[in-house]
Amino acid sequence: xxxxxxxxxxxxTPRFFTLNNLMNVARQVSINAIIASGMTxxxxxxxxxxxxxxxxxxxxxxAMVIIDRTGWNFWGVAAGILxxxxxxxxxxxxxxxxxxxxxxxxxxxxxxxxxLALILTGGVPIVKFEGSFRFLGHGDIGGxxxxxxxxxxxxxxxxxxxxxxAFGAYVYAVGGNEESSRLSGxxxxxxxxxxxxxxxxxxxxxxxxxxxxxxxxxxxxxEGFELDAIAAVVLGGTSLMGGRGSVWxxxxxxxVIGVINNGMNLMGVHTHYQLxxxxxxxxxxxxxxxxxxxxx
Amino acid sequence: xxxxxxxxxxxxxxxxxVQALSDVSFEICPGEVHALIGENGAGxxxxxxxxxxxxxxxxxxxxxxxxxxxxxxxxxxxxxxxAIIYQELNLVPWLSVAHNLFLGRERKIGRGILSLxxxxxxxxxxxxxxxxxxxxxxxxxxxxxxxxxxxxxARALSEEAQFLLMDEPTASLTEREIDxxxxxxxxLKKAGVGIAYxxxxxxxxxxxxxxxxxxxxxAVVFGxxxxxxxxPELIAKMVGRAITDHYPKRTPSKGAEILCVEPPPGNKRSRxxxxxxGEVVGIAGLVGAGRTEWAWRLIGASPGExxxxxxxxxxxxxxxxxKARELGLGMVPENRKDHGLILSRSVRDNITVTVFxxxxxxxxxxxxxxxxxxSREFVxxxxxxxxxxxxxxxxLSGGNQQKIVLAKWLARKCxxxxxxxxxxGIDVGAKFEMYTLINELSHQGKAVIFIxxxxxxxxxxxxxxxxxxxxxxxxxxxxxxxSQEEVLHYSSGYFERTxx
Numbered sequence: 001x002x003x004x005x006x007x008x009x010x011x012x013t014p015r016f017f018t019l020n021n022l023m024n025v026a027r028q029v030s031i032n033a034i035i036a037s038g039m040t041x042x043x044x045x046x047x048x049x050x051x052x053x054x055x056x057x058x059x060x061x062x063a064m065v066i067i068d069r070t071g072w073n074f075w076g077v078a079a080g081i082l083x084x085x086x087x088x089x090x091x092x093x094x095x096x097x098x099x100x101x102x103x104x105x106x107x108x109x110x111x112x113x114x115x116l117a118l119i120l121t122g123g124v125p126i127v128k129f130e131g132s133f134r135f136l137g138h139g140d141i142g143g144x145x146x147x148x149x150x151x152x153x154x155x156x157x158x159x160x161x162x163x164x165x166a167f168g169a170y171v172y173a174v175g176g177n178e179e180s181s182r183l184s185g186x187x188x189x190x191x192x193x194x195x196x197x198x199x200x201x202x203x204x205x206x207x208x209x210x211x212x213x214x215x216x217x218x219x220x221x222x223e224g225f226e227l228d229a230i231a232a233v234v235l236g237g238t239s240l241m242g243g244r245g246s247v248w249x250x251x252x253x254x255x256v257i258g259v260i261n262n263g264m265n266l267m268g269v270h271t272h273y274q275l276x277x278x279x280x281x282x283x284x285x286x287x288x289x290x291x292x293x294x295x296x
Numbered sequence: 297x298x299x300x301x302x303x304x305x306x307x308x309x310x311x312x313x314v315q316a317l318s319d320v321s322f323e324i325c326p327g328e329v330h331a332l333i334g335e336n337g338a339g340x341x342x343x344x345x346x347x348x349x350x351x352x353x354x355x356x357x358x359x360x361x362x363x364x365x366x367x368x369x370x371x372x373x374x375x376x377x378x379a380i381i382y383q384e385l386n387l388v389p390w391l392s393v394a395h396n397l398f399l400g401r402e403r404k405i406g407r408g409i410l411s412l413x414x415x416x417x418x419x420x421x422x423x424x425x426x427x428x429x430x431x432x433x434x435x436x437x438x439x440x441x442x443x444x445x446x447x448x449x450a451r452a453l454s455e456e457a458q459f460l461l462m463d464e465p466t467a468s469l470t471e472r473e474i475d476x477x478x479x480x481x482x483x484l485k486k487a488g489v490g491i492a493y494x495x496x497x498x499x500x501x502x503x504x505x506x507x508x509x510x511x512x513x514x515a516v517v518f519g520x521x522x523x524x525x526x527x528p529e530l531i532a533k534m535v536g537r538a539i540t541d542h543y544p545k546r547t548p549s550k551g552a553e554i555l556c557v558e559p560p561p562g563n564k565r566s567r568x569x570x571x572x573x574g575e576v577v578g579i580a581g582l583v584g585a586g587r588t589e590w591a592w593r594l595i596g597a598s599p600g601e602x603x604x605x606x607x608x609x610x611x612x613x614x615x616x617x618x619k620a621r622e623l624g625l626g627m628v629p630e631n632r633k634d635h636g637l638i639l640s641r642s643v644r645d646n647i648t649v650t651v652f653x654x655x656x657x658x659x660x661x662x663x664x665x666x667x668x669x670x671s672r673e674f675v676x677x678x679x680x681x682x683x684x685x686x687x688x689x690x691x692l693s694g695g696n697q698q699k700i701v702l703a704k705w706l707a708r709k710c711x712x713x714x715x716x717x718x719x720x721g722i723d724v725g726a727k728f729e730m731y732t733l734i735n736e737l738s739h740q741g742k743a744v745i746f747i748x749x750x751x752x753x754x755x756x757x758x759x760x761x762x763x764x765x766x767x768x769x770x771x772x773x774x775x776x777x778x779s780q781e782e783v784l785h786y787s788s789g790y791f792e793r794t795x796x
Binding site: 161164165166167169170172173176177179180181182183184185186187243244 | 636664
């Protein structure tokens with residue numbers, strides 16, 4: 001599917017297949033891909049995390065406030081990532097132990113975290129054009145942009161966690177059949193809890209990249225990120241019913257969204273129309289995918 | 297034999313692998329209750345489903361007042377005046393009684409916007425016909441089970457039903473509610489409604505029924521008036537099947553006591569359950585006696601009154617299945633698809649799901665070699681037929697799936713294994729293999745607790761049998777000396793009626 005899309009876009013817009021532009025796509029995709037890899041775990045357990053967009057803002061604001069006040073770049077970033085993990089832990093506790101349905105629990109998280117981001121910054125964006133934190137968004141290692149390297153590292157790690165560890169096996173088991181898993185002696189609640197912590201933690205990492213790229217922290221940043229992440233997971237063929245899915249597929253899904261965005265930008269489609277077109281393309285893509293799966 | 301009779305004649309019906317009904321004839325006369333009894337799987341429900349249009353018979357005829365009719369679907373059955381009331385009631389919980397009564401038939405009230413006044417009026421009228429006073433504006437969810445049943449009956453009658461089929465109507469009712477139900481049934485009889493009545497509670501049959509038909513293995517073994525037969529005779533006819541030797545032999549070797557479950561202190565009726573090493577302990581009882589609930593409570597899967605549990609002589613508490621697993625208790629649940637397997641995963645993952653923790657190192661990585669060794673060991677040992685252990689369990693047959701659920705507890709090396717109806721829905725060959733496995737397990741010194749509704753199976757496989765009635769172990773019997781009649785005597789609750 002990605003290939004069809006790539007061919008289509010590169011035929012209509014010759015500028016697409018330049019190294020510069022491809023790097024651009026990868027860089028734009030990186031933040032969504034990192035969040036979506038955590039979202040993959042959540043969705044495999046038949047859950048959902050709607051709070052990641054707001055949580056991104058909390059992590060970025062948290063880090064920036066610390067960097068701005070103290071100048072300690074490292075501690076700022078560490079605190080930002082930690083805040084993500086903590087936000088995820090709260091989601092996880094509400095879902096796993098208070099047994100609130102994930103949709104509702106994280107919908108609450110969505111507004112609470114947005115509020116926290118506003119409280120942290122007093123509602124005003126913090127802009128800072130200096131500091132080593134900018135490396136996270138703009139730096140490169142051997143010519144490769146840091147966000148892309150980070151994305152690849154995160155994806156590989158998460159892929160290994162999902163396919164090679166006991167935790168990954170439990171995630172699939174709980175999503176495949178929660179009751180069977182429980183009767184098999186798996187501590188289902190704890191698995192669910194850690195899945196949300198992981199998702200929040202990765203959201204924190206994504207938040208740091210975003211902060212680096214924007215050289216600022218805005219309390220309104222990250223709106224709609226949850227939908228992009230969920231779209232990437234679903235485009236990757238992961239069922240919202242749980243039990244199936246892979247990080248690799250999610251990466252493909254994220255790339256599809258990235259290519260759609262980039263292609264429309266290059267073609268000069270107005271952003272208003274882009275939103276409409278993106279939604280339609282996502283539905284068509286999933287439809288095509290399920291059609292192909294049935295034929296197989 | 298009576299006017300306006302609904303009759304089924306020489307009905308046969310086969311499902312893949314089973315002859316559910318063979319040459320069965322059954323008549324329902326207006327104004328009479330005809331009870332249909334038999335063991336689980338005897339074909340009672342299949343017969344009702346043919347009458348209600350849910351299944352079609354392979355051969356045979358159905359007629360109403362000697363007019364041949366064809367029931368090709370639930371709609372036709374309703375048009376012919378046949379209504380069925382299933383054990384699980386078919387009401388929409390958060391709609392009002394009145395709405396439920398006329399669900400799908402709102403046109404009767406009027407077109408366009410529904411007049412609530414008229415709806416309630418007609419609902420009261422429908423309820424009045426069976427002398428029930430329920431406020432028609434109340435949501436069904438607020439009613440007790442018995443009242444909900446009354447709503448179903450009222451609905452059936454308001455559809456002009458002449459014949460009412462009731463599948464275990466008393467299964468979830470209290471004694472008092474049962475009395476009310478029987479009173480209403482008496483009223484229906486007087487109004488000329490013909491009723492077919494299935495129940496596992498044999499003791500209530502003489503109270504409610506006029507005639508009785510006994511099914512065994514899909515065939516009628518007795519049909520006649522209740523005045524002509526006694527309850528013990530009926531029980532004998534139900535179980536009549538001789539125990540054949542399709543059960544593998546085993547030489548029992550009873551070892552030390554492994555498990556002892558004592559009833560809660562206040563409960564004087566129930567006996568403690570003990571299981572020894574190398575022993576197969578059977579649990580008999582009717583459907584709904586509480587055997588599955590007991591097993592789930594034991595492994596901490598559902599909360600409930602505290603039984604005192606001793607394992608290897610030491611008192612333990614089991615608040616969760618993961619604790620049960622730690623202590624060496626494993627359960628093969630009744631419903632393998634919903635509770636036993638993870639259908640989306642492979643054979644290998646399903647067998648090793650209980651040992652992921654033992655297979656992983658400090659960093660959480662699973663030892664894949666070890667995992668496939670364990671998986672292949674059990675595929676071989678249990679003769680699980682599959683193209684490879686990486687295929688999805690959903691592709692396997694029921695018998696092989698059941699072996700996988702058992703394998704996951706063997707992989708964990710559990711000392712106590714609970715089997716809840718392990719042979720239900722699997723074919724004869726797979727059953728024999730399951731029996732052989734059970735014998736092997738007891739030979740290895742494990743304690744096997746075997747819940748089954750198949751009495752011949754239980755009598756052949758178990759060393760001792762506990763009989764459960766309404767959640768209590770009311771009898772402990774030596775499997776070699778007891779009989780199906782005796783087990784049924786206790787499981788039907790009949791013994792308390794005769795004693796008091």
